[in-house]
Amino acid sequence: MTREGAVNAVILALLAAVALAGAAGDRPFLVTLAAKVAILGLAGVGLNIALGFGGLVSFGHAAFFGLGGYVAGILASHAQNYEPVAEWPITIAGTQEMLIIWPAALAACALAAAVIGALSLRTSGIFFIMITLAFAQMLYYFAISWPAYGGEDGLPIYLRNAFPGLDTMDGLQFFALCLAALVLGVGLSWRLRDSRFGLALEAARQNPERVAAVGIRVFRVRLAAFVISAAITGLAGALYADLNRFVSPAMLSWQTSGELIVLVILGGVGRLWGPVAGAGLFVFLEHVLGGVSEYWQALLGLMLLGVVLFARGGLLGLLAGARRHG
Amino acid sequence: MAETVLELAGLSKSFGALRATDGVSLTLRRGEIHALIGPNGAGKSTLIRQITGEIAPDSGTIRFMGRDLTGLDMPARARAGLARSFQVSSVASEFTALQNVVLAVLGASGRVFGFLAPAMADLRLVGPARAHLGRVGLSGREAVRAADLSHGERRRLELAMALALRPKAFLLDEPMAGMGPEGAREMTALLAGLKREAPILLVEHDMDAVFALADRISVLVYGRIIATGTVAEIRADPAVREAYLGEEA
Incomplete structure (x- = not known):
């Protein structure tokens, strides 16, 4: 096993251990934290495809995180109230089945990303950052001002959505579900990175002009990456809504976009397990330092500065060394 | 004529x-x-x-x-x-020499949207790429990052990428x-x-x-x-x- 492989295994084992210890020691709070790490990690894994592999600094991934959350929340609320989501042209009933909610969240986010990406990927650099931010803010204000689904107050989900054969209200079982989704997400991003598409995407990050000169349309490759990235982050959003049994516009806010970028950078940009390490560190700091001082984010800022200045590879770079290609 | x-x-x-x-x-x-x-x-x-x-x-x-x-x-x-080389060497510098030429073979193949199979294990890509590297005399340098190649080697790498387009x-x-x-x-x-x-x-x-x-x-x-x-x-x-x-x- 390579050193990076060993580090990845430790991260995974640590996460599972925290959840198991929490369940055994009757401290459900720990189980919830572990699930939160898995979900934020999955959201980061999604963002990492655009940001890490493609070099596309999306400052609007909260749009997809929140959209996934609202898909779960809206479908569940209709099911709870026995009201169809739509009656025309076809009747769409609400549902509390994750196996229906997840594809719906994936599809909604992919569609949204296709539209947002098609417009914003025509720009680059600071303009791309600003346009993705603008789209996310549009969704944020829309969610706040649309009273049907709670507006500013958010939308509660009374019972977690259901997964066949599991009791999702049981913290450990829900954690296992999140962990499985995370592992699948990381597995997918690993295959993507090493595929033909991943090679073109990573080359386009380094030298888009060269990629065009060998006959590859950079825009299409980036758009596909943006869509896949958004869909994975959206799935994480749907899980996050279930974790909290609550969706609110905060999931769509620019702070959420920023936090997703922060955890990817903390963990190691472009590293498969980087976002998971980053999410672990982020949640750990939030709860340990957050308990000590409400100004914990100042320290987080300091750490981020340290990573950007001295340890570009993030946590994984420190633990597993520089990334190797080929 | x-x-x-x-x-x-x-x-x-x-x-x-x-x-x-x-x-x-x-x-x-x-x-x-x-x-x-x-x-x-x-x-x-x-x-x-x-x-x-x-x-x-x-x-x-x-x-x-x-x-x-x-x-x-x-x-x-x-x-x-139409294959071109740039006045100032233009390669994907984090990639190895071989990856760079595989990229060019990939571009020429027109089949970029493969999402799951590893590109560097695909002999339809790697085989021709190795041959093109051999033609410009870079066979022994396949695994070296483009950034670490000498200036002259990078120019030859560019030529290998141009060859890969079967221009x-x-x-x-x-x-x-x-x-x-x-x-x-x-x-x-x-x-x-x-x-x-x-x-x-x-x-x-x-x-x-x-x-x-x-x-x-x-x-x-x-x-x-x-x-x-x-x-x-x-x-x-x-x-x-x-x-x-x-x-x-």
Whole structure:
């Protein structure tokens, strides 16, 4: 096993251990934290495809995180109230089945990303950052001002959505579900990175002009990456809504976009397990330092500065060394 | 006369008041190396960039393999068989030499959207890539990051990437730039063999290389072609001697 492989295994084992210890020691709070790490990690894994592999600094991934959350929340609320989501042209009933909610969240986010990406990927650099931010803010204000689904107050989900054969209200079982989704997400991003598409995407990050000169349309490759990235982050959003049994516009806010970028950078940009390490560190700091001082984010800022200045590879770079290609 | 592969007719491009390309017409025929020479700022790179589709000419036409290239973007022209190397080495520097050539093979294959199978385990990509690296003498350097290659090796890597496009014409923008005499000699030998595969439009400052390689030479001064001919004709042309070759001739 390579050193990076060993580090990845430790991260995974640590996460599972925290959840198991929490369940055994009757401290459900720990189980919830572990699930939160898995979900934020999955959201980061999604963002990492655009940001890490493609070099596309999306400052609007909260749009997809929140959209996934609202898909779960809206479908569940209709099911709870026995009201169809739509009656025309076809009747769409609400549902509390994750196996229906997840594809719906994936599809909604992919569609949204296709539209947002098609417009914003025509720009680059600071303009791309600003346009993705603008789209996310549009969704944020829309969610706040649309009273049907709670507006500013958010939308509660009374019972977690259901997964066949599991009791999702049981913290450990829900954690296992999140962990499985995370592992699948990381597995997918690993295959993507090493595929033909991943090679073109990573080359386009380094030298888009060269990629065009060998006959590859950079825009299409980036758009596909943006869509896949958004869909994975959206799935994480749907899980996050279930974790909290609550969706609110905060999931769509620019702070959420920023936090997703922060955890990817903390963990190691472009590293498969980087976002998971980053999410672990982020949640750990939030709860340990957050308990000590409400100004914990100042320290987080300091750490981020340290990573950007001295340890570009993030946590994984420190633990597993520089990334190797080929 | 050999078949014309690339034909520029009346090409013009201005940047503000500067006429960077001024009614340029030239042809590239099968089997030849056509060198484009001229002093700095004569508009050589601007001309190349119009052929590759990076910038659009104000007027004039570019025909390639009998087909009008107007309206085709850079990737489409590359796929049609126009391979170019850049004046300043342009590779994916974090990638290994082999990955860079695999990228070019991938571009030529037109099948970029494979999402699950590992590209570097795909012999349809890696096999040809290895062969192209071998042709430019970089077989032993496959696993070296492009950033860690020497300048001359990077230039040869670019050539391998151009070969991978299985081109119908090469556009080489100063392939010898920055090379020592030894490197320039190797590159000269490489290019002499290359022209049998596809004709080369060669922009080059190294006059030894140009006179050794070129079948025809066009001289570009202030965006205009002032002479086209064989090496002997160009050497003897008084206008060229005055405008450009000066002491060198």
